[in-house]
Amino acid sequence: MxxxxxxxxxxxxxxxxPQWFQPLFAAxxxxxxxxxxxxxxxxxxxxxxxxxxxxxxLSRVAQSSFLRQTEHPIFYAAxxxxxxxxxxxxxxxxxxxLAIDSSKARQLSLIAALxxxxxxxxxxxxxxxxxxxxxxxxxxLLVKANIGGSGAGITRYSSLEELRxxxxxxxxxxxxxxxxxxxxxxxxxxxxxxxxxxxxxxxLYAIEVQSSGEDFDLCPADACLARPxxxxxxxxxxxxxxxxxxxxxxIAHAAYLFVxxxxxxxxxxxxxxxxxxxxxxxxxxxxxLNVLGWxxxxxxxxxxxTMVKGRVAA
Numbered sequence: 001m002x003x004x005x006x007x008x009x010x011x012x013x014x015x016x017x018p019q020w021f022q023p024l025f026a027a028x029x030x031x032x033x034x035x036x037x038x039x040x041x042x043x044x045x046x047x048x049x050x051x052x053x054x055x056x057x058l059s060r061v062a063q064s065s066f067l068r069q070t071e072h073p074i075f076y077a078a079x080x081x082x083x084x085x086x087x088x089x090x091x092x093x094x095x096x097x098l099a100i101d102s103s104k105a106r107q108l109s110l111i112a113a114l115x116x117x118x119x120x121x122x123x124x125x126x127x128x129x130x131x132x133x134x135x136x137x138x139x140x141l142l143v144k145a146n147i148g149g150s151g152a153g154i155t156r157y158s159s160l161e162e163l164r165x166x167x168x169x170x171x172x173x174x175x176x177x178x179x180x181x182x183x184x185x186x187x188x189x190x191x192x193x194x195x196x197x198x199x200x201x202x203x204l205y206a207i208e209v210q211s212s213g214e215d216f217d218l219c220p221a222d223a224c225l226a227r228p229x230x231x232x233x234x235x236x237x238x239x240x241x242x243x244x245x246x247x248x249x250x251i252a253h254a255a256y257l258f259v260x261x262x263x264x265x266x267x268x269x270x271x272x273x274x275x276x277x278x279x280x281x282x283x284x285x286x287x288x289l290n291v292l293g294w295x296x297x298x299x300x301x302x303x304x305x306t307m308v309k310g311r312v313a314a
Contacts, residue, residue, distance in 0.1 A: 009036035010308045012054035014080075016040045016065045016073060020283045024060075027297040033305055040065075040073040045080055052089040055311045058258070058304065059093040062281045063102055064149025072176065074102055074147065090311060092258035093280045100255045101280035104146050104181055108276070110254055116247055117267075117274045120184040127172050133182045134160055140185040145175035149281075156185060183276075189268040196240060196248040196262045197282055197296065200303060203245045204259075205292055207285055210234040235285060237292050244273060251278060259300060 011028075013035055015021045021037075028035050036053055040061065059081055065072040081095040093101075100106050105123045112118050122133035123146075134141060139160065145153025153173040157163040166172050173180065192208040210233050240248075248262040255278050263277035288295045 009034045009054050010056065010311070011035040011304060012038050012052075012057040013060060014038045014040065014057060014077070015060040016062050017060075017068070017283075020062070021060060023284070023295075024297055024300070027295070027301055031301050031305065033301060033308070040077060043073070043076075043080070045083060047083060050087050052084050052087045054089065056090045056304070056308050057084060057092065059091060059098065060281060060283070061093075061098060061101075062149060063147055064152060064281075067149065067152055074176070078102070090307065092307075093260065094256070096256040097258070097260075097280045100257075100278055101260075102147055103177075103179070104144060104148065104277070105179060107255075107278045108181075110278075111251060111275045114247075114250055114254060116251070117272050119186050119274050119276055122182045123179065124182065125179050127167055127180065130167060130172065130180065130182055131160065131164060134163065137182070137184060142181075142183045142185055143173050144181040144183055145173050146179035146181060147175050147177055186265055186274055187268040189266040189271070192236075194238070194240060194244070194264045194266075196244065196264065197260070197284070198248060198252040198257060198262065199259050199296075199299060201249055201252045201257065203249060204296055204299065206238050206240045206245075207291065208236045208238050235291055247273070247275065251275065255280070 011033065013021065013024065015037065016039070025035075025037065038053055059077070061074065061077045063074065065074060078095060078098055081091050081098055085091050085094055100110060108118045108121055120137060122137070124130055124133050130143065140156055140158050141163070143155050143157065143163075148154065153175060155166070155173050157166065188211055191211060193211050194206060194208055196206045197204040244264060248264070251262050252260065257278065257280055259282055260278065260280040261282040262275060263279065264273050264275045266272070267274055284296045285291050
């Protein structure tokens, strides 16, 4: 296949969130690596055209985009990434990754197929089926939207009666694809979740994120920053046990994850590590120099620069 038409830049960055990617753009500019920012908001494409905006494209599609605009680009992005890949572009976190990232149900299925533990979960596509799905499960339970982001679409229920009442009142979380997960509420050992970040399928860094069990918005780009009505959440750089690193790398490979985070909790009941989330929209922790002592954007750009040089030279 011949090299795609690339009159604009050797690297494209597909993004949606208006602020999250400023650190990445700033790092690219410091490095002097030319790039084309591609905003999803008003994007369009011609399926008959074979041109692509760049030979290498990094997708930064956020699943939480539905919170910012009703006409969110998640499903549009699936078609767009597929088109670019068919045209010969190297799309990082491309169509295969997006398919996993946009479905918590698929994530859990993938993790379980690797022989790793997950929270007990049932998947439904009709709200009224949640009651039957709860049979044999122990409350408290969580109802999660299949497509979430930034803690959206997660509600905790203490009893079957509470769940029934929520169904009757139509206050159950909704997912933009109509798929819901009913999941056990796992007591977290030490009150921290572990987020393991990977790059090209290899361990990059890990942070422990303070969790009260009541707040599910633990996005690393936001959660360690104080916002109106909420204090900053404590995040600490850690080195996970080798078996957790191996498991996270295994998940990253299986999910075709170029860059992203794997989240795991240690079940306080029996010490089992339960993996529960794959996040391809990892935008790294805010204030990395204080949290980590170094900026992971530099290592991301090292890899991007190598890939761009190799692709253009080819």
